[in-house]
Amino acid sequence: MTQIFSRSADTWLRVGLLLLIVGLSGGLLVALTLESTDYRTGRNWVVEQPLPFSHAHHAGELKIDCRYCHSAVQTSAMASLPATETCMSCHSQVWKNADVLEPLRKSLREHKPLHWQRVVELPDYVYFHHGVHVNAGVGCNECHGRVDRMQLLFKAQPLNMGECLACHRDPAPHLRPPEQVTNLQWHTDEDRRQLGERLMRARGIEVKGLTDCGVCHR
Numbered sequence: 170m171t172q173i174f175s176r177s178a179d180t181w182l183r184v185g186l187l188l189l190i191v192g193l194s195g196g197l198l199v200a201l202t203l204e205s206t207d208y209r210t211g212r213n214w215v216v217e218q219p220l221p222f223s224h225a226h227h228a229g230e231l232k233i234d235c236r237y238c239h240s241a242v243q244t245s246a247m248a249s250l251p252a253t254e255t256c257m258s259c260h261s262q263v264w265k266n267a268d269v270l271e272p273l274r275k276s277l278r279e280h281k282p283l284h285w286q287r288v289v290e291l292p293d294y295v296y297f298h299h300g301v302h303v304n305a306g307v308g309c310n311e312c313h314g315r316v317d318r319m320q321l322l323f324k325a326q327p328l329n330m331g332e333c334l335a336c337h338r339d340p341a342p343h344l345r346p347p348e349q350v351t352n353l354q355w356h357t358d359e360d361r362r363q364l365g366e367r368l369m370r371a372r373g374i375e376v377k378g379l380t381d382c383g384v385c386h387r
């Protein structure tokens with residue numbers, strides 16, 4: 170019988186197959202790793218902004234309340250981002266001519282809002298409401314971490330379904346008096362569970378039903 174394929178063709182086929190297998194399993198490994206990493210959830214990534222605004226400076230050192238800039242957080246689904254005018258309430262006097270603030274002055278001159286990039290965002294098919302949480306006594310740091318220590322803002326927690334459900338199953342240890350929600354340094358010597366259960370009774374918050382799919386997917 171004559172040989173159809175040369176010996177070297179056979180070797181090339183083996184090498185080819187080997188490369189294919191290595192490639193496929195490598196790809197799968199990368200995909201599996203990325204699935205659960207900070208890359209996918211966006212956790213700990215700093216996003217490029219029109220100017221380097223520091224929460225550590227404004228919310229931490231200067232102690233400006235979160236609600237001064239995120240004024241809708243108690244009443245609406247969205248917390249809202251501040252208008253240029255809110256920044257200018259101080260920066261028309263303090264650091265008036267600083268180069269870093271030029272984008273702010275330009276925005277005011279041209280009546281064009283600054284285009285802040287979003288850092289924490291849920292997919293469209295998930296329903297979330299800030300007001301409900303803030304009024305129930307869930308502190309900002311339960312979901313956003315110590316924003317008052319962040320030079321540039323990053324997403325501190327994955328905020329995936331598992332994290333929402335973990336608290337919805339048992340919110341008591343995560344609650345604080347509602348007037349302390351924007352105080353990220355708040356702490357108490359009282360037992361958190363006891364305090365939380367008392368707050369839930371006082372506000373009539375029920376755990377039952379909070380994990381139903383329709384609460385967040387409506």
Ligand code: HEC
Nearest residue numbers: 220221222223226227233251255256258259260263264269
């Ligand atoms: C209540 C007053 C106040 C408001 C409101 C305010 N700032 Fe500031 N900002 C300051 C002060 C005070 C400084 C620092 C001056 C210093 O360090 O001597 C500062 C400094 C800065 C700096 C310089 C870098 C730094 O952090 O030290 C930037 C950039 C800045 N602010 C951006 C903003 C932006 C953007 C807004 C609106 C979202 C804003 N600020 C709102 C008071 C304010």
Ligand code: HEC
Nearest residue numbers: 222227228233234235238285286287288289309313316322
């Ligand atoms: C002086 C105004 C100011 C204050 C005070 C302030 N913020 Fe912000 N915040 C901003 C601006 C401007 C942005 C958008 C730029 C950025 O992401 O850094 C922002 C963005 C955020 C974001 C990310 C939103 C997103 O998805 O892009 C979170 C979360 C946040 N702030 C939480 C807080 C909390 C919690 C506090 C109080 C401890 C607070 N902020 C106080 C101005 C402020």
Ligand code: HEC
Nearest residue numbers: 235239242247248249250289290291297302307308309312
């Ligand atoms: C129970 C969790 C939770 C708490 C508590 C919470 N947030 Fe948020 N925050 C989120 C989620 C989730 C998003 C993204 C929402 C979306 O994309 O629809 C978000 C987005 C934001 C944004 C950007 C978009 C917007 O809504 O305008 C800001 C600003 C913000 N949060 C500030 C705050 C502040 C300030 C507090 C405390 C007063 C707070 N958050 C408390 C979960 C939370």
Ligand code: HEC
Nearest residue numbers: 296297298301305307311328332333336340343374384385
């Ligand atoms: C740290 C605790 C905590 C976390 C984390 C949390 N929640 Fe909640 N959530 C609560 C509590 C407590 C209530 C009930 C408030 C009430 O009944 O007054 C609630 C209520 C809600 C409601 C309103 C239910 C209704 O019927 O009005 C929605 C929607 C919701 N959560 C969505 C989410 C989503 C989406 C996430 C994740 C991104 C999330 N929550 C993360 C504590 C939490």
Ligand code: HEC
Nearest residue numbers: 292295328329330331333334337379380381382384385386
């Ligand atoms: C407390 C809020 C909450 C409840 C209750 C909830 N989900 Fe989700 N769900 C989320 C959030 C937030 C996401 C998007 C973030 C993520 O990828 O985990 C999500 C994502 C999903 C996804 C897309 C998953 C993916 O990996 O792309 C499916 C499917 C889903 N939910 C089904 C359900 C079902 C079924 C139930 C009821 C058993 C349910 N969810 C209850 C908050 C919730």
